[in-house]
Amino acid sequence: xxxxxxxxxxxxxxxxxxxxxxxxxxxxxxxxxxxxxxxxxxxxxxxxxxxxxxxxxxxxxxxxxxxxxxxxxxxxxxxxxxxxxxxxxxxxxxxxxxxxxxxxxxxxxxxxxxxxxxxxxxxxxxxxxxxxxxxxxxxxxxxxxxxxxxxxxxxxxxxxxxxxxxxxxxxxxxxxxxxxxxxxxxxxxxxxxxxxxxxxxxxxxxxxxxxxxxxxxxxxxxxxxxxxxxxxxxxxxxxxxxxxxxxxxxxxxxxxxxxxxxxxxxxxxxxxx
Numbered sequence: 596x597x598x599x600x601x602x603x604x605x606x607x608x609x610x611x612x613x614x615x616x617x618x619x620x621x622x623x624x625x626x627x628x629x630x631x632x633x634x635x636x637x638x639x640x641x642x643x644x645x646x647x648x649x650x651x652x653x654x655x656x657x658x659x660x661x662x663x664x665x666x667x668x669x670x671x672x673x674x675x676x677x678x679x680x681x682x683x684x685x686x687x688x689x690x691x692x693x694x695x696x697x698x699x700x701x702x703x704x705x706x707x708x709x710x711x712x713x714x715x716x717x718x719x720x721x722x723x724x725x726x727x728x729x730x731x732x733x734x735x736x737x738x739x740x741x742x743x744x745x746x747x748x749x750x751x752x753x754x755x756x757x758x759x760x761x762x763x764x765x766x767x768x769x770x771x772x773x774x775x776x777x778x779x780x781x782x783x784x785x786x787x788x789x790x791x792x793x794x795x796x797x798x799x800x801x802x803x804x805x806x807x808x809x810x811x812x813x814x815x816x817x818x819x820x821x822x823x824x825x826x827x828x829x830x831x832x833x834x835x836x837x838x839x840x841x842x843x844x845x846x847x848x849x850x851x852x853x854x855x856x857x858x859x860x861x862x863x864x865x866x867x868x
């Protein structure tokens with residue numbers, strides 16, 4: 596049961612103490628603990644946003660208790676974020692990827708906590724683990740062949756690259772923008788007609804939807820182009836992450852990606868971090 600004698604000031608004090616303890620101990624967290632904290636952060640963030648939306652619907656001047664609740668949620672989020680800041684900076688790779696525009700303490704912590712470089716001989720292994728390998732099939736009622744939490748994290752990473760794409764220092768934001776321009780041009784030229792036809796065969800779209808109108812004309816809809824462009828930037832980043840981490844772990848260069856060795860690609864994009 597709740598102790599009715601506890602005051603608002605005492606609760607705020609207890610949250611502040613927890614913040615200090617977390618900061619001091621965060622560098623020693625295990626990967627499992629860091630993954631739990633990252634998941635908790637996003638759950639708390641989602642709950643706070645939903646609660647604030649509900650509070651706004653109640654009235655223009657919510658009760659002080661509701662304001663207090665919102666404030667405490669924000670403080671708790673900041674405490675968790677502060678702990679992840681320490682954790683990611685204590686990790687040699689986490690600290691390096693924090694220099695990338697669009698990657699903060701939460702995403703950096705999630706990446707280094709989820710990925711085990713000793714089990715990833717190639718960048719492709721990370722792509723598959725993150726659910727970004729288009730050749731991978733997942734049939735219903737069978738074990739998922741990828742890590743769902745890492746896949747969601749990579750989606751958040753892609754959204755972050757999109758948000759910073761207007762920043763001239765955002766390397767992967769620029770990659771996303773350039774790729775999108777290229778994808779739009781190729782789409783208009785009919786380069787994805789086979790994929791459009793395959794989508795119509797795979798799914799039953801209502802003829803009134805925008806997606807159907809694009810696919811029936813041999814084109815991919817804007818949302819599809821957006822997803823392809825974002826995914827490209829994320830996969831390039833993961834490839835760079837693998838290269839840097841592999842060198843750190845083994846003291847030598849990793850095997851070249853398949854597309855570089857066998858796909859006729861003469862140009863390799865070097866990691867910016």
